[in-house]
Amino acid sequence: MSDFSDKVVIVTGSRTGIGLEVGLAALETGAKVIFCSRDIEKNPPEMLKGKKNYFIKNLDVGEEKSVTDFFAYIEEKFGFVSILVNNAGYVNPMGLLDTTLENWNTTININLTGTFLCTKFAVRLMKAKGGKIINISSTAALTPRPGWSAYAAAKSGIISFSAAMAEELKEYAIKIFVFCPGRTATPLRKILAPQEDPSTIMQPDAVSRIIKMSFYDDFDVLEGQPIVIRERF
């Protein structure tokens, strides 16, 4: 197993759900892991208690000032980034005729613009040594369903953005991965599908274990293309 003790891993949207599990999986590698979300400093995850090598920092991925402040902190504290996991997401499913511009903009902003902003400012700190950027899209990008148009647009934007980044950033030895998880038993999913039994769908730690594989070089062959993580129907 590779030694990750000199690596710095950032996971956005890591207070709960898949992001939290990816952050915990990253901690297992020995890396320094930065957990971040809009209000994580006030409400740090209980599951971090007793853990070492983690840092928590507020980050609103859709706000450029918040992103630049966050990466200024990272630059000062660590000087570089090894792995960025763009996981922060937002969805409020609505039919087209009910979708307000505000809903559309927020969905695009958190999911797609947030991925762009964090990628941009992480690359400044990654390009000297190389690294990995792991973008979390969704099966909603590949098999969109009624009522999820804004989310589908944002998440498929992440796939195209990832493919473009894979080409553009190869000169810096930065690898880009894009995962498309299906239904996962996260707190957000519980709100979206309250009638669903969470134990019958994928668990966040199962998704995180697959995402963790991309930290290692053996996974590089799958760079730049959508990787579906979905249970068999």
Added chain:
Amino acid sequence: MSNEPVDVILLAAGIGMRTGLNYPKQFYKINGKPFFIMPLEILDRMEEVNSIIITCAVNYMEEYSNYLSHYNIKKAVLIEGGKTRQESVYLALQKVTTSRVLIHEAARPLIAKDFVQEILSYKNDDAVIPTIPIPFTVSEGEDYMTNILDRKKLKNIQLPQFFDTKILIKAHEDAIESKFEATEDGILMFRLGKKVKFVNGRESNIKITSKIDIIIVNLLINSNE
């Protein structure tokens, strides 16, 4: 000779009239990136490099500064260029703090790290100049041929070039005193009576001077070769 990191002068003050652009050619974007950033990214990452003194077109200082910030280039120092290439080098030499100096030009964006390292390995020569052979026939003349030149005896001179800083400053001051203007610094060192060492250049180390050079550099960058 020590392994002291060296200062680099990057000449980027040219206006680039022959490219037909209405702004300095070094800001022309290849794959979305101004091409003067390309050599800077290589040099900025090299531990053999101390600081990079960039000579800039006077009216564009803010643009250079913004690009350096966007691309997180840490070792760069911006100075205003002179009226000529030679004056720009001389002005930049005043900022050099290391005993040897590497001079490169932004118009050659396709340098590789191992190429620069190879040039930097010639630490004992006063002047080190990469050259490539001239593959075509050359002659002198205006409307009619007046002389035939033997291409086997000729060299196409490239950058980056590597110098003893103090001697190069002396060569410049000597040239200023006698109002001598050269197109590159090896000539000034030769004129001073110093040995100018030729090392192998690279064919891919193209200098962008015209529109067709931009097309060739684009093709080379995107060829995956």
